[in-house]
Amino acid sequence: MGEVILTMKGIDKSFPGVHALDHVDLEVKKGEVHALMGENGAGKSTLMKVLTGIYKKDAGTITYEGADVEFNNPRDAQAAGVVIVHQELNMLGHLSVAQNIFIGREIKKGGLIDDGAMNAEAAKLFEKLNININPREKMSRLTVGKQQMCEIAKAISHEAKVIVFDEPTAALTETEIEELFKIIRDLRSKELGIIYISHRMDEINVITDRVTVMRDGGYVGTLITKDSIKDDIINMMVGRVIYEDPKTQSMVPADAPVVLKVENLSAGKMVKDVSFELKKGEILGFSGLMGAGRTETARALFGADKKESGDIYINGAKVEIHNPMDAVQHGIGYLSEDRKRFGIITEKTVAENSTLACLEEYMSGVFINRAKENKVAAEYVEQLKTKTPGVDQLVVNLSGGNQQKVVIAKWLIKDCEILIFDEPTRGIDVGAKSEIYHLMSELAAEGKSIIMISSEMTEILRMSDRVIVMCEGRKTGEIEIAEATQEKIMHAATMRN
């Protein structure tokens, strides 16, 4: 670590009715990876928005390269060398990699865009970063990991001195994360200051030098990563201790009946001849790398996508599922990995979202019975401990974990016996994560059967009673939790043809 490049001191920011940042400090040195941690809503993004000029601060100072600065907008910040690599990538899929990198500052020759020069420049950039990407490739054809590399390359091309990574690994596979870390270490060795926002505790130890923790808009403290232990950081974040021990023994009785049997399911390129059974009260983990076909299997089973072949049995009887309507009728509920697109209706209320799957039970004649609807929604808000000011609150105003609970409520109100949780804790902070885990365990104990798709190994090992591993659309492993280890799962997850 070198000298200090960026200091944010006493940053204060209020919005009408909420004190979003309460005198927060952050200091980044050259050649340092500085983790910024905190639960959702702790104020991490707000702090970064103040840094890059999206929000104006009410009080405090930002010192960058020895001088007080106040950027008016992200473009100013970028010009000065402060760049954010966003969680959600802002890429133009139809354009080439090079065109994306030089968007807004195209290299021109005689008034026309010089694609050749841009390709050459991009190639040089990639070479500098040891990234293997063809600048001529269309952006949409790259994997999420590669797209992120392009975003980083773009940041570097702006002569960045401070780079903010906002949850960069949320959508990456293990190998892609490795590659990303290599690049980050490389940037660190080039004396850049790096701010690294993440929820994943295990990454913090691997990649960061110091950690600054925020809670409820306030500054909690800064630690040196190698001298601190995981539980300390979590404690600082949530103010309480959370244990994450793997499950060692299946909770399902040996004689539990099979509620769902899938035989030889095939759909598109991503689901090939998949068969499995789900027992009553079981949490069946689906592990595998990104793109292994787990989500596609769930969607085909649920009738969201067309399937080519395969039989589905529920409680021993063969059923036909051609669309989500059929699946819901048979008591299957699906919680998508992408809540905002497939799970909730963000601009509608908690109550409206809760009864979406079984509105017919909340009618009086032809009219919706609002009182009855609100009552059931309120019951489930209480039961699931959903944090919301009321059932008439728009779901968009809730945090990720609470939005997830609204989706769970929807399926519980419909009285679904089989629940498919697809990446149930993606983008959810540590505290809410543990609540979702408890909830899933409780549901299973009550006799609900759960399929849990997860890319987080710790989640799989902690929650599952049995693990199914997929690779390239095929089932490549089925492991009882008592025998499951990371190595066994990874081995099956990489069993390519």
Next chain:
Amino acid sequence: MEKDIRKGNAFTNNPVVKAIGTQKIVVVLVLIALFGFFCVMSPSFRQYSTIVSILDYSYYISFMAIGVTFCLITGGVDLSIGTGMVCCGLVGGYLINVKGLPVMVGILGAIVIGLLFGLMNGILVAALNLPPFIATLGTMMVARGFGSIATGGLSQTWPAAASENGWFRSIFKIDMGDMMIPIGFLWVILLVLVMSLVLNKTKIGRYIIAIGSNKEATRLSGVNVVKYQMSAYIISGLFTGLAGIAYAATFQAVAPGTGAGLELDAIGGAIIGGTSMNGGMGSIAGSLLGVFIMSMLKTGLPYIGLQANWQQIITCIVLILAVFIDVQKNRKME
């Protein structure tokens, strides 16, 4: 935390304002201001007959607007309502004039034709997944062609007020010599109330709003999205038929080949009234208020010496302003 920015100000937080909706209140204020402006500027505007005239012009647009609001809320649009309406009026008139059938049959005929157009749009958009713009543009042309073919290219006159079957005109306006009672206004209000209930209190309405907000999430909740999306277009078709009857009652004759462009008065009215082109949001009462702005301008501008071409330009400015306000509001919310 940032989300709390959407708290708004004292005006938008007032419970009464919240219940009615900011946009609607603004539209009412604009409506009153426009009316006042025209009254001050033109003595001849300050007459009972002018009000009746404003209402007369508003009925058929109101009906179209009520129907198309449902399509707009699903995130779609129905461009076929203008020529569809004229086609309904033509077919109804043809049944009465040429076939010599009772007026009631003409009315039913118009409604059936409207429903058929709605069904056609519904199948194209909901079942076959065509973009609403293209599908209803097609229906718009079909309706124009079909109206001409069915009537052999002749204008159709529905029975005049003084004639034997004149009762039909009194559905919308009771003419008592020196006093005209715009009874059509009652029908409009009644239908606005009924359709507001349908939109806000029934399953069809709830699912139409849900589809407009997030179609995929609605589908994955096990909702029959094809059925409910289709029903929005059928509702629009039904109101196209009703608009056809109102149109025939307002004007002397219904001419084949006309009607194109009238749908924009209705869609414009709905947008001014706060219905979002992105779907998921809208109100029937708002659409009605928006339509009144359009009719007020149509009727009022000639009184201050601005003729048809100016009306178009000014109406357009009002529409752009309304959408601009909507865009600003949404931006603030993000």
